[in-house]
Amino acid sequence: MKRLQHFEGRRRVAIENVQPVIDGGQFPIKRVIGQNVVVEADVFSDGQGALVCLLRYRHETQTGWRELAMTPLGADRWGTSFAITELGRYYYTLTAWIDGFFSWRQEFTRRRDAEDIGLALQAGAQWVAAAATRAAGNDKLQLAEFAELLRTVKPEAGNPAALSETLARLMRAYPDRTLATDYPEALCVWAEPVKARYSTWYEFFPRSCVSDVMQHGSFAECEKRLPYVAAMGFDVVYLPPIHPIGLSKRKGANNSLQAGAADVGSPWAIGGADGGHKAIHAQLGTLADFQSLLMKAQELGMDIALDIAFQCALDHPYVREHPEWFRQRADGSIQYAENPPKKYEDIYPFNFETEAWRELWQELLDVVLYWIEQGVSIFRVDNPHTKPFTFWEWLLAEVKREHPEIIFLAEAFTRPKVIYRLSKLGFTQSYNYFPWRNTKSELETYFTELTSTEAREYFRPNLWPNTPDILAEYLQFGGRPAFMLRLALAATLGASYGIYGPAYELMEATPREAGGEEYLDSEKYQVRRWDIDRADSLKDFIARINQIRRENSALQQDQRLHFLPVDNESLLCFAKIAEDGSNIMLIVANLDPHHSQSGWVNLNLELLGLDDKPFQMHDLLTGARFLWSGARNYVELNPLVSPVHIFKLRRRVRTEHDFDYFL
């Protein structure tokens, strides 16, 4: 504790438990343009004085704070909110003090004793005169007049001059803040584009945009595929790595160790004679072709997302030019990736702890900046959890300093705390455990954790029912209803979701081996020809779902999610409610892809803003409309028809009062 002479002991207000805050302010919270930041805190002092509490906030480009009065919420909790209008960093903090004049005013309203009131008016005059010294111009004059008035008015209970609203307004404008308590931290908000929160992803392998199995797709062919993707309603097209692919120790089809001459290799084995992370695989095209693809996507309302996989094939130029960026074995050779006894001899991981780490990190940042210069604004980052946290914290901050619009999706399939940490460090969105959450209790538990804990402030899940690495067991055995259901769940539980296609819409369901999650004849190792016009494709179903997402803002956010009880373990029910309450969606899903299931949903009427009048549930998938009333309502879903209701709640049901001749 400081000695008396070294501090100002008269700051009487305590500020505690400020929300939102991540790890004591170590990490920013996240918002997108158009959202609010609701700030609350416990603010209180000893005794009874009138407390004034202000929220102070500013965009990083502003030097001065903007201030908003916080309002008491009861039990010493105070709150207010501010709107996010610019990309980049915002800061917010609090200041509070016991206000002499308003404490005086509060007591004055309760005074009854005439002598007392006389003395109190003199004291009040002093508070007002002091404020006059802080004011200027007309305000100064007015305050001086009020001070004089208080000195001279008749001492009466509730004297109107003392309690004048004009005086109160003036006094609020010129407070004495010398003994204010400033909250010691400036907390940070990352303000990001709307797409950071609401996005619809489609992944495909550009080399598979072919009409013949032996041919290799190109960006030019991809361009022709884009309208198909746009018609399904996606707004992000994610391409696996587009760089030259290594030849040495190249993997063959189905991950075989022996590649044939015709084998195309894994796009994640990055780097060859033609270059590394800044080069383009020759068979896909040129940089000009790539930029044409970007333009075409933009015309269709889509962004292209690139894959950032920080690892090298054996032929990568870095290996020759910077052997110091890799770990050496005792015989001087470079250490390939391994997890003993497993070996991944076609890949050299970077050594992030090399003595030359600064040069390595700078080069990897340059890779990202290079592609941003080419027009890329979204990146999907491969295995970020195998690179140091400090590396990502530094790289993401460096990129966002100049480019706050850039979106990074973390492919962080790892332990929960590591996944969360990566999002705290700045990843915009993250893969997550959705592929392995299939039962009602798994889904309820997981999504309650994501949306009701502190994670909601910084973690944005992007839900993928499949990826090139994950053919989920549920999809292998559930047939068409499973594909419909998992897509509908991803698209309604998550404001952001994605699929790996055309494998998804064509319901590719055969694993390489029983019990595994790898696709047979995976595109990771070979070109695949997909018949996207197949009659049984889910493309129209997907298009309809994505249209519903576009038209219903409740589905464009994650936070206001509420699970509702159904008396059948195969039926999942949840509500999503738009931030402004204007749009309410109710989803009922049959998790059993084999049988019809029915049950009674138990609605929370208060949550949904309903009373005892009937209301209409409009299934936007089928167009069917149901009249419901009260909390308990019956649902029945046949998975062979539709495994899910996506209801829009329409409160108003017509009554006799709507009938023309009723009155």
Added chain:
Amino acid sequence: MKRLQHFEGRRRVAIENVQPVIDGGQFPIKRVIGQNVVVEADVFSDGQGALVCLLRYRHETQTGWRELAMTPLGADRWGTSFAITELGRYYYTLTAWIDGFFSWRQEFTRRRDAEDIGLALQAGAQWVAAAATRAAGNDKLQLAEFAELLRTVKPEAGNPAALSETLARLMRAYPDRTLATDYPEALCVWAEPVKARYSTWYEFFPRSCVSDVMQHGSFAECEKRLPYVAAMGFDVVYLPPIHPIGLSKRKGANNSLQAGAADVGSPWAIGGADGGHKAIHAQLGTLADFQSLLMKAQELGMDIALDIAFQCALDHPYVREHPEWFRQRADGSIQYAENPPKKYEDIYPFNFETEAWRELWQELLDVVLYWIEQGVSIFRVDNPHTKPFTFWEWLLAEVKREHPEIIFLAEAFTRPKVIYRLSKLGFTQSYNYFPWRNTKSELETYFTELTSTEAREYFRPNLWPNTPDILAEYLQFGGRPAFMLRLALAATLGASYGIYGPAYELMEATPREAGGEEYLDSEKYQVRRWDIDRADSLKDFIARINQIRRENSALQQDQRLHFLPVDNESLLCFAKIAEDGSNIMLIVANLDPHHSQSGWVNLNLELLGLDDKPFQMHDLLTGARFLWSGARNYVELNPLVSPVHIFKLRRRVRTEHDFDYFL
């Protein structure tokens, strides 16, 4: 984010969510001598390396850290604990790193490929040789020998030299910590005497130690009263202020505004012609008499607690000598205490915001230090919530720097966040809402909050069923069973509790006015003659309860409290379990003072360490023993006999195996 050249990016470990911590480390946690501090944290890194995590702790008098290896608890949580053995401040923090050698060792155990193993042994030799450079003496020689051994041994899977426990032990002693992550805060523990946690208080007015109503008690008379208090098993005797009492505007009996010549005034109206906060009221005796009282109490195993009431009567010397320490009214008079329209014209509060605040604060600190010099080690602080938080934070730290043994009880009957704040600032114990928590749900909710939230780390409730200010409604109407019940609840729910006597044991129950909580003929304003030998006194009951507390360590702590369900709203049941699990108490209380109540208790067998065998419940109040078995057991309490069971759980019930001739 720092630029690359300005930081070390290779610290790979993240340390999050360290527990216990109060407000991000702003305030200390509290412990008493003999307790442990269990520290846990989320500690993890990218990738797969072998993580080493150490707890570092030290007493404030030590310059170097002591270090303890933390152990993984699963899901990236790590933990360990250290013991508190000295009074004063302890600090604790964490450090963690990815250990090169142990990462290597972990991988080595899984290696199968002969060529691989050969190279790995060479790499291992390098880790060991590097450690040898950090070691000295015999360890250095041994490590050098191990390095040579690894360089030359036959490359075989699971090579015993590589996996030698001796080598592992040596390597643990000489780790490379250059890239360790240090947790940035040193968190603080206040280590206090055992009495800070477990204490039994008895308050009485020394001036009422009289044999005749018109006489005024003295310290000499008080000495004669001490054996009576000690016999009831109390270990703290708390005296209301012992200083000269003001004459001007003195209050008469029952708080009347007109005092007669014989009226003795309120001891909280401190200061008169004879002196102020450092003086003793002449009728009570001299400083020598007071010190004799202290000695006598110590002989009986009790401490005397003084009242610290920082306010003045109108005749206090401060008023004349330091008018600048008080607020002035517009007419130059000193502002008396008020809460308009109420006036307390017999009291001048200090102005803690005076320009001369430093001199005022220093003087108030001197008051406390003065009484510590006289031998006082416990203070009960009157209305701390009407003085600034920063004042207490400073004063308590100043006192404890030289006197870490001093105990401060906060009379903080105010809003919850203010109560908690005062304890965070350093008050050892606190008054609380116990007087107004009477029903089962009130008691369960409140004590669950106190013992299962963060408050458990710094807030020590001291439970008072009555005080001179509070004759609780429950006591006014519940008769003898109510007095027995509320004392038993205070004594078993709280490791610290107290009563204001002899009003309590003599069951004084008449309020000054109906609906109020003030005592009729309150001792605050007059001398009372108590017949402590009355046949119906609760003194033996109290003595028995305090003896049970002394003999059962489960009742000497607050944290391990568990409420158990009973199917009757008038019956409350809870278990208290000693920290080491060796003592388990089960309390069943009938909250209805008028009727017998019965019901079925539902025990948590796992919590109580019970299996399907019968067990014995020994009621330490009555001596009765009940054989119980399984979770559901019947209880019945007649309040006219005993409103409470205070069971000691004795697990063992004799069976035929205990019978001499059974085998």
